[in-house]
Amino acid sequence: MNARGLAVGFLVLGLASSACGAERICGACHSFPGFAEPAGAMQGPTLIGLLGRKVGSVRDFDYSDAMLEAGRAGIVWDEAMLRRYVEDPQAVVPGTFMAAPIFRDAAERERVLRQVLARRAP
């Protein structure tokens, strides 16, 4: 590994070991159990009660047409669906407002996903 590779490696390790939990990553746009909403409206729907919920079905949330169409098609959030969506939102729901995932590394993505799932509503 050259010096640049080493530096990048340290960066990634530092990031992984620092406070980079789901709150910091998902919480910029979503609320979920134990994480209070700011005063303004969030850009994404709440993750509270996500699993088992029909896509595009949070009351009064202003979804993209793509998400509403997916909901009308009967798609429901389960772990497999969520895993695919977080990996590549546009591939799963073309036209969704959500941008690309921040972590391209599969293990890192899984770690954050586990944090979200672990904090789902009782």
Place this chain on the structure above:
Amino acid sequence: MRLRQILALVLALAAPAVFAQDKVTTKSWPVPKGSGPHDVAADPKPGGLVYYTAQRQGALGLLDPATGNVEQIPLGQGSAPHGVIVGPDGAPWITDSGLNAIVRVDMATKAIKTWALPTSTGYANLNTATFDRKGVLWFTGQSGYHGRLDPASGKLDVWNSPLGRGPYGIATTPSGEVYYASLAGSHIAKINLETGEATVIKPPTEGQGARRVWADSKNFVWVSEWNSGQVSRYDPATASWRVWKLPGEKPRTYSVYVDETDKVWLTDWGANAMLRFDPAKESFEIFPHERRGANVRQMLGRKGEAWAPESAHDIITVYMFGGA
């Protein structure tokens, strides 16, 4: 994609579209499939390179508009670049949310230099950057941070932003003041460039979702409001606001860019269109995107050109105006 489809796409993109309004023409170029171009920055020199963040491929993209050639420079393992701007040194500067770092690419050597945020800060979800008039780079982190990097000394400071999560777009006015928008916090803030303290300024519409900011030649601060579908203008001299609703049934204003004629360019995800607002006439011109769900998340320009990455289609489009 089959060869015939690829040829059809290239031919379609090569043919410039012409809009009746003020002879605005567009031209588009494909960038690597799956790159998800998020932000774009054009070298101020006419005909110069156009940079984009290939967010989904962890790279900085370089588009040569003269030839259509594209090159991508990988930024390292874990990279997911969000914003890119051209610094006063002529180099592209990147806010990399994957690396949690500011990144500079030297265009002569293609060398990459990285400034990581302090470990004590944690993950900032870096968003966008701007340079002040002294050559200091200011940046936002959507997790609730703003900060600065002095490239001369390498000193990097980070502050907790008031009201927490949300800092998104950031811009410098001609007079040298720096403002950022807080999307989740629904406000803009002015940064004290000495102390780093940010002062919250609330637009008149509650919960409007201020997403990006840009300044015109008169130091007015223009704000794209995602939740309200409005564009608003803050006058720092009088601390007063003006607000305009975008046309259409359900506008959602994502990005804002003010060109050298003080016309305000906006992207509306509700109408899937680029808009140009004339503050003097208080009127909008609409330029529908050619492709469904273009998802243009940011704009930046140079004289006579406003550049827009269509993140959903891996395409970069330029809107040419001003007698072009």
